[in-house]
Amino acid sequence: MKLKLIAWGLGITTVTTAGLVGLISLVNLPYPMIRRPVSKVAPLLLLPSYIEMDHPYREAIAHVEQADQLIHHVSSFEDIKLGEKKVKLAQENLDKLPVWFIGYEPQRYCQMFSCSWQFTIDEFEAARKKIGRMEAIIFQQRNAFNTYQQAEENLQKAKQNYQQAIQPEQKQTIINSWQQSLDELQQLPPQTFAATLVSPKSNSYQGDFQSVTGTITDQQRTNRMITAAKSFSSSATKLCENPPHSVDKWQECQQLWQKAISRLETISQNDIGYLETQALLAEYETNLSIVKLNSKVEKQSVAALEIAKKDIQAIQEQFADGVEADQRKLFISKIQTAMEQLKKVKTGTTAYEEAQKLLKLAQTKMQEAT
Structure with missing residues (x-):
């Protein structure tokens, strides 16, 4: 129970x-x-x-x-x-x-x-909005940090690849990529954590890049100077070929060689391509010396020919009626003086051919007098 x-x-x-x-x-x-x-x-x-x-x-x-x-x-x-x-x-x-x-x-x-x-509804919505804002901040922070990591990795690769690159085209491509990575780092939102990591490294980034681009700029400048020098050299060579030339033409050649040399002289010992420049400079200075010598010889030969021609003209005027017996020694002496002037005219000059003709004529006249 x-x-x-x-x-x-x-x-x-x-x-x-x-x-x-x-x-x-x-x-x-x-x-x-x-x-x-x-x-x-x-x-x-x-x-x-x-x-x-x-x-x-x-x-x-x-x-x-x-x-x-x-x-x-x-x-x-x-x-x-x-x-x-x-x-x-x-x-x-x-x-x-x-x-x-x-x-x-x-x-x-x-x-x-x-x-x-x-x-309350207000408190609930406020919490939702605060979470939404923080999610947006986190999204921005994560994107900025990923960009920072990728850009830093690209910078290191660019530095390594540039040292290994040989062709100018390869180097230029690497530099473009390098610059793009630097731009990405500079464009990071300043309020992000990634931006604070970039700030103390910014000078180092720019220093590395400028040292490379500065080297390239120097190389490009050197190349421009060498190219310009070679251009003047080519013009001088063409202008000076197939001598003899007049004094004026030799002077033009001299000016071209001087312009070529002046371009090379702007390249200092610290510049890239200095050794190549020195080899060209030695060659161009040698050519300039040759041109100067040819110009000097041309000038002297032309002057000697002019003096000889004046002497011959004076002889012709003085002995226009013939050479008397008592004038024979004077005639021979004047002919010899003219011949000495003609012998001063060097081969390879514009005056040489005419000088040789006058020299033969003078020799004939002297034989007749003797």
């Missing part, structure tokens, strides 16, 4: 407990028409819903604050990654909050248990 009473009592208790659990589950459903009356007369029945709100809310607020500190006080990229995790956790906590309950604040519960939160 007692066993039956006990069993009957347990059954009643079980049924009562099951009914109570069912009732609590029912009143905690997200239906305002049920929750509002219950919250006024028996708010404790809604305790499971309040607890369900309280824990995710506290976690969400904590994670938002932690993420805010990490993202706005970055000391390493690990802070950004940890901040990103905290933002995701905060988002998950907000997603767990019973948003359907917004506008039905558990006032009685908070009066009894001193809630640390006020689950």
Whole structure:
């Protein structure tokens, strides 16, 4: 009998407990028409819903604050990654909050248990917006850091590849890539962590690049000077070929060689291509000396021919009526003087052919006189 009473009592208790659990589950459903009356007369029945709100809310607020500190006080990229995790956790906590309950604040519960939160629409939206802003900051920070890492890697490759490059075209391609990487680093948003990493290295980056581009600029300048010198050299060679030439033409040749030399003289000992320049300079100065000598010989030969022609003209005028016996020695002496002048005319000059003709004529006249 007692066993039956006990069993009957347990059954009643079980049924009562099951009914109570069912009732609590029912009143905690997200239906305002049920929750509002219950919250006024028996708010404790809604305790499971309040607890369900309280824990995710506290976690969400904590994670938002932690993420805010990490993202706005970055000391390493690990802070950004940890901040990103905290933002995701905060988002998950907000997603767990019973948003359907917004506008039905558990006032009685908070009066009894001193809630640390006020689950309002404004607060919920503010948290959402703050998380959204932090997600945008994290996205920018991660993109900037990835750009920084890639640009730095490209800079190191450019430095190595430039040292190994031989062809000018290869070097120019590498320099273009190098410049692009520098531009990417300079264009990083200043508020990002990556930008703070670039700042102390900026002078070093620019120094390395300028040392290379400066070398290339010097090389290009040297090449331009050598090219210009060779151009003047080619013009001088063409102008001076197939002598003899007049004094004026030799002087033109001299000016061209001098221009070629002056271009090479602008290249200093510290410039790239200096040894090549010195070889060309020695060649051009030798050619200039030859031209100067030819010009001098031409000038002297022309002068000697003019003097000889004047002497011959004077002899012809003086002995126009013939040479008398008592004038023979004077005639021979004057002829010899003219011949000495004609012999001063050198081969390879414009005066040489005419001088040789006059010399033969003078020799014939002297033979006739003797």
